[in-house]
Amino acid sequence: MPVPWEAFIPFALLTTMFAATGTLVNVAKRGQNDGKPPRYNVDAWDEMMMERDRRLTGSHRGQSVDVEAPKQFATNSSWYTERAR
Amino acid sequence: MSYKDGTKSTLGPYVDPTPLPASVPQVAELGVTSAPLKSAAFFIGAHCKEYNEDFMLCKNENRDPAHCLLEGRRVTRCAADLINKMRENCVKEFNEHWGCLELNNQEYYRCRKPERTLNKCMFDKLGLKKVIPGTPEGQTQIHEVENPIHKRMQK
Numbered sequence: 001m002p003v004p005w006e007a008f009i010p011f012a013l014l015t016t017m018f019a020a021t022g023t024l025v026n027v028a029k030r031g032q033n034d035g036k037p038p039r040y041n042v043d044a045w046d047e048m049m050m051e052r053d054r055r056l057t058g059s060h061r062g063q064s065v066d067v068e069a070p071k072q073f074a075t076n077s078s079w080y081t082e083r084a085r
Numbered sequence: 086m087s088y089k090d091g092t093k094s095t096l097g098p099y100v101d102p103t104p105l106p107a108s109v110p111q112v113a114e115l116g117v118t119s120a121p122l123k124s125a126a127f128f129i130g131a132h133c134k135e136y137n138e139d140f141m142l143c144k145n146e147n148r149d150p151a152h153c154l155l156e157g158r159r160v161t162r163c164a165a166d167l168i169n170k171m172r173e174n175c176v177k178e179f180n181e182h183w184g185c186l187e188l189n190n191q192e193y194y195r196c197r198k199p200e201r202t203l204n205k206c207m208f209d210k211l212g213l214k215k216v217i218p219g220t221p222e223g224q225t226q227i228h229e230v231e232n233p234i235h236k237r238m239q240k
Contacts, residue, residue: 039190046191049119056118063187065180066116067168073114075101 034061112158117168123191124183124200125171127215128207133163175206193228195237200228 029038039046039061050060055076057064105111117125130137140156147153171179182203185196193200207213217226227233 036188037190041190046119049122053118056116061187063118063120063183064116065118065121065168065172065183067113067165067172069114069116073116075099 034059036061109154110158112161113165115161115164115168120183120187120191121168121179123186123193124179124203125168127217128171128211128213129164129167130218131213131216132167132211133160136160136163170211171207174210175203178203178206189237194233194235197228197233197236204228 030036032038039050042050053062054060055073056062056069115122122129136156136159140153140160143153143156178199182196182199185199186192189195204215207215215226215228217228220226
């Protein structure tokens with residue numbers, strides 16, 4: 001008896017579409033976060049630490065284990081960008 | 086906040102217009118970012134307890150930044166000293182632990198396995214033990230509980 005394989009095409013289509021969307025979203029999120037899973041439940045402390053990480057390494061998710069901060073760290077805080085009006 | 090005269094040219098490297106006076110000794114700021122710092126946090130607490138407490142008591146007296154510069158320099162030097170020691174002795178376990186934290190939203194409960202190896206290495210080499218202050222008496226420290234309720238989904 002012939003199996004109605006055409007009936008399974010919609011299921012395969014839907015599965016593929018879900019898989020493609022999910023993969024695309026995952027890749028986009030990881031691309032924005034240097035290949036790591038995104039941070040969630042970020043509170044004010046974490047925001048402050050991520051801003052400090054950006055000042056130290058250039059990226060919000062960049063990490064480093066250097067004991068001494070790079071020279072720019074002393075002056076690249078946003079507080080230094082005040083201008084005379 | 087520093088005053089910047091709007092007439093100067095913006096070419097050339099940025100020069101700090103309001104540097105600290107020469108009487109204040111220069112101590113390099115820590116270059117450690119959030120994940121390694123979180124990994125080393127309890128060991129900094131164990132190693133630098135007196136300096137940290139001095140600084141907090143000093144700040145309690147007066148929130149003016151100029152009041153606690155000396156204690157602040159001591160805290161920075163102590164933490165830098167500990168990070169140096171960790172890098173010399175336990176660098177592999179340290180890197181594994183903060184690498185795991187970075188992939189898990191920097192939550193401790195999801196990285197107990199690398200944490201246990203790091204704690205063991207730190208205790209053997211440097212004699213520092215992770216103790217969570219404020220744990221009620223008689224209750225095991227949460228990082229030493231064998232079968233915790235909150236754990237990661239993968240083994």
